[in-house]
Amino acid sequence: MSAPAVEIRDLRYRYPDGRVGLDGVSLTVEEGETVGLIGPNGAGKSTLLMHLNGILPDAYRGAPSIFIHGVPVEKATLLRIRREVGLLFEDPDDQLLSPTVWEDIAFGPRQWDWPEAEVEAAVGRALADVGLEGFGRLSPHHLSNGEKQRVCLAGIMVSRPKVLALDEPTRALDPRGRRRLQAILGGLDAVKIIATHDLELVAETCGRAFVLDGGKIAAAGPAVEVLADEPLMLAHGLETPHILKNGACR
Amino acid sequence: MKHERVDRLSRGESPVHRLSPGLKTAAAFAFILAVTLIPFRVGAVFAAAGALLVLAIAAGRVPAAYLLKRLLLLEPVIAAVAGLALFQPGGAARFAAMAVKSTLCVGAVLALSATTPAAGILAFFRALRVPSILTSMAALTVRYVHVLGDELRRMRRARRSRTFRGGKARAWRSAAAAAGHLFVRSTERAERIYRAMAARGWR
Numbered sequence: 131m132s133a134p135a136v137e138i139r140d141l142r143y144r145y146p147d148g149r150v151g152l153d154g155v156s157l158t159v160e161e162g163e164t165v166g167l168i169g170p171n172g173a174g175k176s177t178l179l180m181h182l183n184g185i186l187p188d189a190y191r192g193a194p195s196i197f198i199h200g201v202p203v204e205k206a207t208l209l210r211i212r213r214e215v216g217l218l219f220e221d222p223d224d225q226l227l228s229p230t231v232w233e234d235i236a237f238g239p240r241q242w243d244w245p246e247a248e249v250e251a252a253v254g255r256a257l258a259d260v261g262l263e264g265f266g267r268l269s270p271h272h273l274s275n276g277e278k279q280r281v282c283l284a285g286i287m288v289s290r291p292k293v294l295a296l297d298e299p300t301r302a303l304d305p306r307g308r309r310r311l312q313a314i315l316g317g318l319d320a321v322k323i324i325a326t327h328d329l330e331l332v333a334e335t336c337g338r339a340f341v342l343d344g345g346k347i348a349a350a351g352p353a354v355e356v357l358a359d360e361p362l363m364l365a366h367g368l369e370t371p372h373i374l375k376n377g378a379c380r
Numbered sequence: 381m382k383h384e385r386v387d388r389l390s391r392g393e394s395p396v397h398r399l400s401p402g403l404k405t406a407a408a409f410a411f412i413l414a415v416t417l418i419p420f421r422v423g424a425v426f427a428a429a430g431a432l433l434v435l436a437i438a439a440g441r442v443p444a445a446y447l448l449k450r451l452l453l454l455e456p457v458i459a460a461v462a463g464l465a466l467f468q469p470g471g472a473a474r475f476a477a478m479a480v481k482s483t484l485c486v487g488a489v490l491a492l493s494a495t496t497p498a499a500g501i502l503a504f505f506r507a508l509r510v511p512s513i514l515t516s517m518a519a520l521t522v523r524y525v526h527v528l529g530d531e532l533r534r535m536r537r538a539r540r541s542r543t544f545r546g547g548k549a550r551a552w553r554s555a556a557a558a559a560g561h562l563f564v565r566s567t568e569r570a571e572r573i574y575r576a577m578a579a580r581g582w583r
Contacts, residue, residue: 212578216579219579224573225573226523227524227573228519229498229522230499237577241582269526
């Protein structure tokens with residue numbers, strides 16, 4: 131049997147100021163899955179995602195606790211892991227760092243020293259993936275939030291990652307932008323881990339859900355079952371989405 | 381906002397805008413190099429340089445008010461530096477040389493930035509194989525001037541909406557607080573940007 135897409139074993143992390151961020155998180159995500167990571171503010175969702183491609187911890191000590199397709203996330207494998215795991219940050223303005231959309235999407239491939247012709251082709255493909263053909267010459271400053279978000283996604287998809295870690299992907303989107311993003315995500319061929327407060331998104335797109343609270347996994351299971359468990363949801367600062375309440379299950 | 385103005389101007393339409401960004405950048409640098417190196421005694425050269433610059437500005441349809449405002453902002457700095465020359469023997473001539481040369485150089489940079497999108501200028505430097513750390517830093521600056529400008533504007537608006545009484549002392553105090561706040565926000569953002577860059581393979 132092949133290794134799972136993502137395997138986390140007893141992951142622990144303290145913030146630089148000493149607070150406990152992650153307190154023994156273990157979870158496994160199989161190939162082809164889309165899973166939701168839900169929980170109150172400060173539960174450690176973003177911190178967990180940043181571990182997936184080695185942004186955290188800042189220094190590596192001891193045995194690795196995360197494996198991507200069986201490859202441990204450690205200092206020696208970081209560059210390879212960062213190519214395999216695409217991370218979408220919460221604020222698009224943190225991620226869009228070039229003067230034009232085109233340059234921004236080319237940022238990753240240029241780091242990997244791809245030949246210029248290949249970069250060109252890959253950027254074109256990535257723009258098409260997110261439905262932004264013809265936006266290449268614009269400055270990120272002129273885009274709407276939804277468009278910025280899609281450029282960020284293109285900037286990640288351009289290197290064809292096998293795992294996508296998305297931090298609050300629908301946070302700043304209007305309903306149209308949200309629908310659009312959902313459709314785009316559905317068409318992407320990668321394992322997806324979505325950290326979000328958008329519980330309807332989890333109900334609609336995720337097979338399984340993990341509830342994270344206080345740096346620990348408090349519950350895990352099929353997304354619809356986890357979300358429909360009202361006492362569980364309320365205990366962790368969440369709520370059962372309306373689409374599940376009215377019996378209109380999926 | 382100022383950064384938006386230059387952005388809009390640089391994407392305008394004129395014979396100068398249609399020239400290739402590389403050509404314009406190279407021309408501006410050749411101009412600056414010549415102005416800096418040619419001795420000021422050769423007065424005709426500087427009259428010609430000034431005329432050339434004015435011609436380029438006119439052909440590029442750069443609004444005079446836009447240029448003058450920015451020149452006026454920078455002129456005190458130029459005057460202060462050149463003013464030091466007045467205390468040296470033959471000071472007046474040196475002062476004139478420094479003031480004229482600096483003004484021409486600043487004018488050339490302003491004209492370039494008002495007729496050429498920043499991305500074009502950066503692409504030119506990248507093609508020249510200028511070390512990537514320099515081009516990356518310039519690109520980040522261009523990009524985040526916009527973000528910081530927006531942030532400052534939001535902070536100002538929020539402050540104004542809660543300010544009921546005026547007074548100079550109060551205004552200065554809150555401006556100082558805003559500057560401090562912006563600094564903290566920028567530092568935090570810098571940290572997040574670095575992480576986002578690392579996540580995409582930055583080494």
